[in-house]
Structure formats: C-alpha cells, structure tokens
Amino acid sequence: MSGEAADAWRRVAEAGHSGDEATARESLASSDPVLRELSLGALERIGALTDDDLLGAFVDDEYTVRRRAAMLAAKRRDLSLNALLHDTNDSVVEAAAWACGEHEVVSEEEFTRLMVLATEASEPLVRESAIAALGAIGDARGLPAILAGCADTPAIRRRAVLALAPFSGPQVDAALQAALQDRDWQVRQAAEDLSPRSVVD
Secondary structure, three states: OOHHHHHHHHHHHHHHHHOOHHHHHHHHHOOOHHHHHHHHHHHHHOOOOOHHHHHHHHOOOOHHHHHHHHHHHHHOOOOOOHHHHOOOOHHHHHHHHHHHHHHOOOOHHHHHHHHHHHHHOOOHHHHHHHHHHHHHHOOHHHHHHHHHHOOOOHHHHHHHHHHOOOOOOHHHHHHHHHHOOOOOHHHHHHHHHHOOHHHHO
16 A cells, blocks of 8 residues: 555545545545545545435445445435345445345345345355345245245354344244254344243243
C-alpha cells in the first residue's frame, strides 16, 4: 500500500464523518476498488447514498464493492437483490441473502433463489445465510428448506433451529425435539430457547 493510496482512503473515510459529499462521491468512479467501497460507506454515513449509487455498485467488477453494496442495500427494501443472489462470489451471495432477511418482504424471484441457496449452495455460509433469511421472512413455503438445514453442519443446524421461530406444527415440533438431542450443545441450546415447556418435558 502506497502512502498516496492510504491518504486517499483516509480522505474519503473522513468525508463520511465531516459531511463532505463531494469528496465522497468523486471516488465512486475511482480505479481503486477500496476507494469505491469506502465511498459507498461515506455516502451512506452522511445520508447521501442513492439507489442509483447502489445499483451501479451491484455490477462493480470487484466483489468487495458488490458485497459492501449488498450490505448497505439491507436498508433499502425497494431494491431487488436478485442479481446479487446469483453473483459468482460466495461472499456477495451471503451478504445479499442476509440483506433479504433484513428486508423481510422479498420478491418471488428472490424468495425462490433463497430456497435454492438454502439447500443447494456449496458454500456453508451461503446456506446458513439463506436459511436465516427464510426464517426472517416467515413464509411457510420456506419451511421445508429450513427443516433440511436442521440436518446440515452444526452451525447451519443451529441457524435452522432459530429460523423455525415463526413456524408451528408437527414438523416443527419434531425438528425441535430432535434438536434437543443434538450432539452440538449450541444446537441443543437454540432448541431449548424455542421449545415450549411441554416439548422440553
């Protein structure tokens, strides 16, 4: 990292704290992806980040910029994250899935993609994030994917158990009962936190 680059990064970061929109915005078109990412954050901090700014970042050549844009889009419920849910980089997809969970209400395309990611994504963190999003959304159609997650890796099993919170019924009760006997203590704890007294007993 050159001193010149470090100075530029510092200047943009400080712009987000001082309200200097011009300095923050000029770096959106920088050849330096770190500056582009910092610019998004600075503009968000001063309340000057637009939907168009984010949409432009959604197609940035650098995955770190796309990931940052996905995280910032969590506060923009009118923005579709479908393109980022199909990104070639797993960390971007994970962030987009998390943002969908923050939206709580998603499009049919986004919901369908989350279902696929929850059960078929090769990256465990993506499956975990998608399952968490389905739990936050609370659509009954997502329950089968969440239940499938209850038989995944320990971290995903724990997340899937927590994602069962909005749901009820025999399948949910059976999944919680099984989780109470899970070999991983965090999964058991999550199940205990959700289980009614009658199930625990």
